[in-house]
Each structure stands twice: as structure tokens, then as C-alpha cells.
Amino acid sequence: xxxxxxLECSACGLELEPERLWNLCPQCRKxxxxxxxxxxxxxxxxxxxxxxxxxxxxxxxxxxxDDRYRLSLGEGFTPLIRAENLGRxxxxxxxxxxxxxxxxxNSFKARGLAVAISRAHELGVRAVSIPSAGNxxxxxxxxxxxxxxxxxVYMPKDVPHPFIAECRALGAEVTLVEGLITDCGRLAxxxxxxxxxxxxxxxxxxYRIEGKKTMGYELAEQLGWNLxxxxxxxxxxxxxxxxxxxxxxxxxxxxxxxxRRPRMVTVQAEGCAPMVKxxxxxxxxxxxxxxxxxxxxxxxVPAAVGDFLILRALRESRGTAVAVTDREMLxxxxxxxxxxxxxxxxxxxxxxxxxxRLRRSGWIADGESVVLFNTGSGHKYAHLW
Ligand SMILES: *Cc1c(COP(=O)(O)O)cnc(C)c1O
Numbered sequence: 001x002x003x004x005x006x007l008e009c010s011a012c013g014l015e016l017e018p019e020r021l022w023n024l025c026p027q028c029r030k031x032x033x034x035x036x037x038x039x040x041x042x043x044x045x046x047x048x049x050x051x052x053x054x055x056x057x058x059x060x061x062x063x064x065x066d067d068r069y070r071l072s073l074g075e076g077f078t079p080l081i082r083a084e085n086l087g088r089x090x091x092x093x094x095x096x097x098x099x100x101x102x103x104x105x106n107s108f109k110a111r112g113l114a115v116a117i118s119r120a121h122e123l124g125v126r127a128v129s130i131p132s133a134g135n136x137x138x139x140x141x142x143x144x145x146x147x148x149x150x151x152x153v154y155m156p157k158d159v160p161h162p163f164i165a166e167c168r169a170l171g172a173e174v175t176l177v178e179g180l181i182t183d184c185g186r187l188a189x190x191x192x193x194x195x196x197x198x199x200x201x202x203x204x205x206x207y208r209i210e211g212k213k214t215m216g217y218e219l220a221e222q223l224g225w226n227l228x229x230x231x232x233x234x235x236x237x238x239x240x241x242x243x244x245x246x247x248x249x250x251x252x253x254x255x256x257x258x259x260r261r262p263r264m265v266t267v268q269a270e271g272c273a274p275m276v277k278x279x280x281x282x283x284x285x286x287x288x289x290x291x292x293x294x295x296x297x298x299x300x301v302p303a304a305v306g307d308f309l310i311l312r313a314l315r316e317s318r319g320t321a322v323a324v325t326d327r328e329m330l331x332x333x334x335x336x337x338x339x340x341x342x343x344x345x346x347x348x349x350x351x352x353x354x355x356x357r358l359r360r361s362g363w364i365a366d367g368e369s370v371v372l373f374n375t376g377s378g379h380k381y382a383h384l385w
């Protein structure tokens with residue numbers, strides 16, 4: 001059962017009743033966050049061990065009230081792999097890869113959308129809509145199909161064919177848009193009123209982040225409740241990074257972990273690095289990135305509604321932000337492949353590229369423990385090889 005109590009605006013603090021549908025805060029148009037009665041959750045860490053090997057093992061900390069609405073394809077509880085071969089090659093012992101490519105629809109987007117679409121299903125939604133540069137759309141379509149909902153997808157015209165094919169095969173109506181994900185968002189918003197579509201854009205509804213925060217719970221559980229020193233995360237809209245940061249606070253309140261936190265690292269592409277720029281300029285919000293260009297579709301996000309939440313988590317954690325080239329991403333993806341047998345996405349490759357830079361600069365010290373996130377598999381990006 002869920003211990004969800006209310007929704008709270010991440011910017012103005014407005015509290016909202018959670019049994020109806022919400023998108024952004026009605027007062028200030030910023031993301032809403034789910035809050036739980038963590039005092040009442042009488043769940044011990046040990047009690048988790050016998051549970052199912054999906055993200056639903058943390059159901060008390062997820063928003064779904066009634067299991068009958070749960071839509072599951074086996075998402076979450078992905079392997080945390082000790083990268084021994086890669087580590088040996090790099091002269092670094094404590095290197096781990098969280099392998100998210102094995103999720104349904106081959107990326108960690110399945111986590112957020114399994115939870116968001118399940119909750120929308122519970123609240124009576126019959127049609128969902130998403131602007132997406134790739135993996136989020138496929139994940140939405142999979143869970144919408146399972147729920148028997150209509151699915152509407154808006155994608156930039158130049159997204160690789162596998163992303164489009166996947167959505168069509170999963171029964172969605174796909175609209176290809178001239179421009180970037182932000183242009184897709186604008187068109188999707190114009191069509192929302194038709195058959196009362198619910199918008200599940202990144203951080204524009206409160207539950208995708210709840211699905212993605214389970215990566216933080218899993219890391220803690222899989223590492224014996226000791227978080228790593230550094231987490232390197234390829235950041236687009238930032239749901240995963242902000243979600244894990246939220247999970248750490250929740251786990252501390254639950255008494256599951258101490259107050260020690262990993263340093264969080266955002267990695268973006270040199271051709272689209274709004275968070276990296278804002279981080280180094282000391283800004284609270286990021287400016288939209290002009291002419292965003294990168295082959296890493298998940299990182300081609302010129303503006304994020306949760307920008308201030310990403311920047312806050314980086315600073316609170318004493319983390320950093322790094323931009324890498326597409327060439328470095330692919331070389332690093334190949335290195336992960338050659339040493340660890342994982343066909344990584346360019347976004348996953350980007351985390352290793354950032355690691356190499358941070359080792360060279362001395363920001364990551366010998367003996368620290370580092371987790372790289374391979375957020376999706378390389379299969380949908382095969383045209384790059
Ligand atoms: C969407 C996506 C990202 C970015 O994730 P956010 O949580 O939105 O920052 C990274 N990698 C892949 C493969 C993606 O699909």
C-alpha cells in the first residue's frame with residue numbers, strides 16, 4: 001500500500017490534494033513533488049529482500065493506491081555491475097555500471113512511465129500525450145498499450161527510425177514535427193484538449209520522477225545501504241538525477257541510510273549543455289540552448305522545467321557538471337562494450353567520457369567508488385556505428 005499524502009510544489013510549496021490529476025503547479029507553473037507519510041511507513045530494509053525484482057518492491061514509497069491498476073513489464077531492479085575489466089584497464093578499482101538498458105523498451109524511461117501511466121490509469125485517464133526525442137515515447141506507448149489507453153506521440157522529424165517504429169508498433173499515433181523537442185511540446189500542448197489527453201511530459205506531471213527515484217533506492221539496496229562517493233548521470237530533463245536526490249532524503253528519513261550523500265555529476269553533450277553552462281555560471285535557472293545538436297537523443301533537451309532542481313542537487317551534493325563531445329561518447333560506449341559486454345547508448349558512453357575527464361583533473365580520487373549510469377541500450381542508435 002502507498003503512503004502518499006499530498007503533492008507539494010517544488011518552488012512555492014503549495015500543497016495539493018493527490019486524488020485528482022495535476023500537471024504543473026497551478027500557482028507558479030513549476031514541478032509538483034509527491035510527499036509521503038514516512039513516519040508511518042513501518043518497512044524495514046530487511047523486509048525488502050524477499051520481494052519481487054522490479055521497482056514495485058518499493059510500493060509503499062510509490063503513488064499507486066490499488067494494485068489492480070499496476071502496469072508492469074518487469075521494470076526496474078536492474079543489475080548493478082562491478083566493471084572489473086574496465087576498471088583494470090583504467091587502473092581504478094571501485095567502478096560500477098547501473099545497467100538500465102535491460103529495462104522494458106530498453107531504457108530507464110520505463111521506470112518513470114510505468115509509475116506515471118499506472119497512476120493515470122488509476123485516476124481514470126483514457127488518453128495520454130508526450131513530446132519526446134526518443135526513449136520516453138516508446139516507454140509511454142508500452143504502458144498505455146497495457147492499460148488500453150490511446151497514445152499520442154510528438155517527435156522531432158529527425159529522430160532515428162527505431163524510435164518511431166517502436167511507438168507505431170505499440171499502437172500509438174505518431175506526429176513528426178519540424179524542430180526540436182521544445183517545438184514538439186508546443187504542438188502537443190495545442191492538441192491536449194482533443195479527447196482529454198493527459199500530458200506526461202518530463203516533470204510536467206508528478207509521478208514519472210517517482211518511478212525514476214527508485215534508481216536511488218536500488219543503488220542503496222544493492223550496495224548494502226552504503227551509497228557510492230560519486231554518481232555520473234547523463235542529464236536531459238533531469239528526472240533521474242532529481243529523483244535519486246529525493247530518494248536519498250526519503251531513505252534518510254526512513255532510517256535506511258545515513259546523511260552521507262554521493263557527489264552528483266551531470267554529463268551533457270557539448271552541442272547541448274544548458275545545465276553545464278548554468279552550473280559554471282552560478283545561475284539558479286538555465287537559459288534555453290540555441291541550435292541543440294547531439295546524436296545522444298536523450299540529451300538533446302535545450303530547456304528543462306526542472307532546471308533549478310537539477311542545479312540545486314548538483315550544488316547541495318558538492319557535485320559538478322561536464323560536457324563531452326559526441327565522439328567521446330561513442331568511443332567510451334565502445335570501451336564499455338569491448339570490456340564489459342554491454343552495448344551502451346551514447347548517453348551511457350557519455351558517463352564514462354565524463355569519468356575519464358574527472359579522473360584526469362583529479363576531481364575523482366583513487367579509491368573512491370563511482371557509479372556510471374548506462375541509461376539505455378545502444379540498439380535504437382545502431383545507425384551511429
Ligand atoms: C531521457 C534519457 C536521458 C536523460 O534522462 P533525464 O532523466 O530526462 O535527464 C538519458 N539517457 C537516455 C538513454 C535517455 O533516454
